[in-house]
Amino acid sequence: MIESAYDILHVPRDAGPEEVRRAYVRLVRRYPPEHFPEKFAALRRAYQQVTLSEDFIEEMFSRVKEDGEPLEMAGFLWGDRRDLKPEKEVPLTELVSLLRVKNMRSVLDGMLEKASAEKITWRE
């Protein structure tokens, strides 16, 4: 799951933006959204993960350091209103993309462990 973005695009982990873009375009031509909606969605997801900017990753990491966990405030369902506290939510794309930066690895491993134990949930 974690390695998949690079595998899906068939590019090495140190691929530059141009190489990633070329690989993505070639694969979208092969699997156009018109005829391969699911394959296309997987390609796009992978492309977005791989091309997240370094600034974005930096910012995510600073949030990780401050809060211990990246926290995306999830809304609540309209219903009766009594005691509540925020649900922890981490977008999966962000989780996976964070793994690109080596020195942040240990923090993230911890987070992934929690995620797999369903202590926090994620969204796509």
Add this chain to the structure above:
Amino acid sequence: MNKIYGIDLGTTNSCISVLKEGRPHTIPVDGNGIVPSVVSLDGTNLLVGRKALNRAAAFPEQSIRSVKRLMGTTEKLTLGNKTYEPEDISAMILRYLCDEARKIEGHEVENVVITVPAYFSDAQRRATMEAGKRAGLTVERIINEPTAAALFYDHVLASDGDSQQVLSSKAGEHYALVYDLGGGTFDVSVLRMGEIIEVLASTGDTHLGGDDFDKRIVTRLLQEIKEKENVDLEDYVPALARLNAVAERAKIALSEKASVRVEETRIPTPKGKSCTVSMEFSREDFEAMTEDFVARTVASVEKAMEEAQLTPDKIGKVLLVGGMTRMPAVAARLEEIFGGARMPVVDPDLSVSNGASIQGGIISGENCEQILVDVTPHTLSLESITYDFRQLECSPIIPRNTQIPVTRARTFSTVYHHQRAAELRVYQGESLFPKENTLIGETSLELAPAEAHCPILVEYSYDLNGIVHMVAEQKGYSRKTELRIDSRNPQLFSSQGLEKIQEDEEEETEESPNAVNFVTQRARNLLSKMEPGAKKDALTQSLARYEEALMDDEDALDEVEDELLALIEAETSEREQEEQEED
């Protein structure tokens, strides 16, 4: 598969096109193919198109124009002693286009792609789909007008632009901006064009177009009549229809000439006596009158650029679409931003329907070379309550300008212990506040007894037709509900229980049958162009193995498919290189 026709169902004019040997052709309905979107009642006969337009000037109360502006509303329209919905009137226009096309082409027109402004809402798209259905047509796809125009432009570049231009554009990717100012709607889209065409941002105004420009002239004429003749014609339909027609002619003339004289005699008045108006309009006057409209379009252009995260110097081409772009002030304003050199000549009237026919070819598999990726024009969100209980907010699940098809999920949680149900309301729009957005569907999820903060996963899917599909699930309790907001199904709010969903899931196959069609179609297209030889034999064999795998060997399918696609790609790129060398 039947031929799929492309239809531009416009506010003032409509067109129908079809692909012939890979090239789009506009079918010359009503002479030049530009069919006025007007319906008029003559005795018991309904007229559509040019004949209706001619009648409309004399009998405005028996005619309907600009019905597109009412699509998605529940307004009723009266013709003679019958009332119609906007969908019915649009259906008449569609039916007329298809009947006339059949007479010219000699075969039945059943399958169509219809274009809508990119900024059309879910309800407006649904109404357009319904109009197609009422016209007895199979609507294969609703696509966005600026996207269609870009498809057509890309096709022109690829097929008969000069080779240098083609090479430079194909080698690298470039950005294009489509500025589409039509009779009633305004759209702007930013695209990345190259080997694939991707829409990056799309915005606009569904109530701004040529009609509004006309109205400014009409207002001046009414003032003049009031001063000179002392009659107020503001609410008198027969006079307004006359003045509207005059104003439109004046506006068009002002695109060519520096000034125009409006002379209209025998304008009907409510008192029976007719009146006259005579006024001189200069181009400057008109531009001053309509400056605010142009400024509004420029604001949208800037917004689209910002959303695409681009600066004007990055835009390689600016495509002008829609009759209003003939107005010199519009072109001048865009030149200020982008410079004139980057505005290629495209036919502002026909490029949308031609582009729709190309999309038809993409769907049927006839056109395998252009790959299009479009976006959602509006944000889709779920109503939720803030932590402090102060207010209801819309929590976005699929933000606008997300490429489609897309499936996104977000986890929400229940508020209190043993909550019985959760109400799920799906909104479309950019505001944080539900009341400022459009409610497009609602359902409720019956919950199993659980602690507070029990996670509920809400998943939205947005498919290529712009149909929204929601699934909500109580995590760990397998309670599930589903809501299909389907533009092909007029039953707006429908929810289904779990059993029904499972039935549906069994019926639906994972990948569409089209996927299969596409690969084999691509192979066959290529085979038909190849000379006999070893390569052709290899491809034929690979295709045979693929078709065999499709029939009974699912395990091997992926592998065989990859092999076939690799052969196709190798051959295609070889052919492209040869073509380039010939040039």
